[in-house]
Amino acid sequence: MISIFYAIFVLVQPATDINVSALAPEAATAIRLQQQKTTIHQNDWHTLGVLYHAHGMEHEAIDAYKFALEVAESPSERTKYLLAQALARIGNYEQALQIANTISDYTPAIWRRGYWQMDLGEFEQAGWLFTRAIETAPDCVPAIIGLARVHLVMGSPNESITLLNDVARRGGSHPYLTFLLGTAHRRAGNHELATKLLENPTIGPPIWPDPWLSEMQSQTKGYSADLSRAAAFIDAKKPTSAKTVLESLAKRYPKDARVANNLATVYLQLQELTIAENTLKKSMRWNPQYAPSQLTMAFVMQAKGANDLSLAYSRKAIQLQPAMSAAHVHAGRMCFQSKNMSAAVDYFATAIELGNSDPAVRQMYAMVLLNTGNLALALQNFDLVLQTNPASARSISGKAIALALMRQPDEGLQILAEAMLKFPNDPTLTNAWKSVLQIKGRQ
Known part of the structure; x- marks a missing residue:
């Protein structure tokens, strides 16, 4: 086993006198004591690696592990697993997978590799790993959810429904499960049930049981609480409060990609674009493979009007993390603005395949399909938006224009007439009415 790690890494003993004075006092004290002994x-x-890892010092943790x-x-299986986690955290998935593949008796190491x-x-490989984890532990919910997501992406929604219903029957009730089930039913054509399931706001997955990771995280002193507090301020639209917390964190954890990315997001919200850009550039030097930083830089470039650079950064995020739905959405928007409709169609379609359920994204996808002449698919997607948001003037208008182009202008006018009775002063509906009349006149 040792020879495997000698083949992967060539190491000298890391320094144990790393300066941690910028950390919270209790964290710095714990690390100094461990450094000394x-x-x-x-x-x-x-x-020592665990303490570094728990306080956002991934690079130092990697060296120690x-x-x-x-x-x-x-070699300890637990050390290997935490090393893999730290590598994945900085975006080095290939080495993380290589290390985790040598762990034999810890189920989370299997399904983590799937994610x-x-x-x-790599969805086929992910599916194989989730299946293997389920064979090892038949009630492994993280693996079952992962396999359901793979089936969704690969166009087998009924397989997803079967898996997710089984979790629900055994007591699973997390909103993320409801979201996935609703998405699967929508893909399977069960639109009424899907609409009901997708009524509530979408949230991310729960924290999956992972004892070795949790044990490491339990050593955190100050870091996680501050990061959570900053995230709460961001969610509450209080960027100034978030900025204060994150700037303090950035001084204590200058190499932490998550802290830097959140801080840059806050600077972006406050329109401090140059500071946001410089924060991300510095972070990217330490963590060039951290995809979220690339996407945030894409947003910054968009705000500065540099759309070509914005698209390039979003593509880099996709290259580093192909399943990042938000990066596909942003790339689609940039392509739409530059009138590259064929590329926009591909990006929006991929974002939706990856599970994006935002009606605004589907509506933009439908608009691009309309612009490229894919009328039947555009009509289908406008209908899906209207099931969730019946008052969407853009989707009503898009549907009417699609029908007119499909030589059904009277049906389109009827839809618009009904909508204009409810919303008599809506300019989008008024313009659509004129467009449908023009299309009808040419036919």
Whole structure:
């Protein structure tokens, strides 16, 4: 086993005098104490790596974990797993997968690899890993949910429905499960049930049970609480409060990609574009493979009017993390603005395949389809938007124009007439009425 790690890494003993004075006092004290008593023993280096890892110092944690594995007579599975987690955190999925593949008796190491493969767009491999995790632990909900997502992306929504219903029957009731089930029913054509399931706001997945990761995270002193507080301020539209917390965090954790990305997002919200750009550039030097930073830079470039650069950064985010739906959406918007409709269609379609359920994204997809002459598919997507948002003037107008172009102008006019009775002063509907009349006059 040792030879495997010698083949992967060439190491010297890392320094144990890393300056941690910028951390919260309790965190700095814990790390200094461990630095002072760290010798050549693998357990010392593992513990030091855990403390670095728990406080957002991924690069230092990686060095410590690697050295612990190099000096170990029998490398610890737990150290290998945490090393893989730290590598994945900075976007180095290939090495993370390589390390995690050597772990034999820890089920989360299997399904985590499945999610990392999904991030890389390797859906067949992800499905195989989720299936393997389920074979190891038949009630492994993270793996079942992952496999359901793979079926969704690969166009088998009924397979997803079967898996998700089984989780629900066994007591699963998280909103994320409801969202996935609604998305699967929509893909399967069960629109009425899908609309009901998708009524509530979408939230992300729950925190999956992972004892080794949780044990590491339990060593956090101050970092997670501050990051959560900043995220709450961002969600509450209080960017100035978030900025104060994040600037303090950035001083304590200058290499942490998540902190830098959140701070740049806040600067963007406050229109401090140059500071946002510089914050991201500095972070990218430390973490060039961290895809969210590339996407945030795309937003910054868009705000500066540099749309070509914005598209380039969103494409880089997709290259690093092909399953990042938000990056596909942004690339689609940039292509739409530059009138590259064929590319916009592909990006929006991929975003929806990856699970994006935002009606505004589907509506833009439908508009691009309309512009490219794919009328039947455009009509289908306008209808899907109207099931969720019956008052959407853009989708009503798009549907009417699609019908007119399909030589059904009277039906389009009827739809517009009914909408204009409800919304008599809506300019979008008025313009659509004129467009349909013009189309009818040419036919």
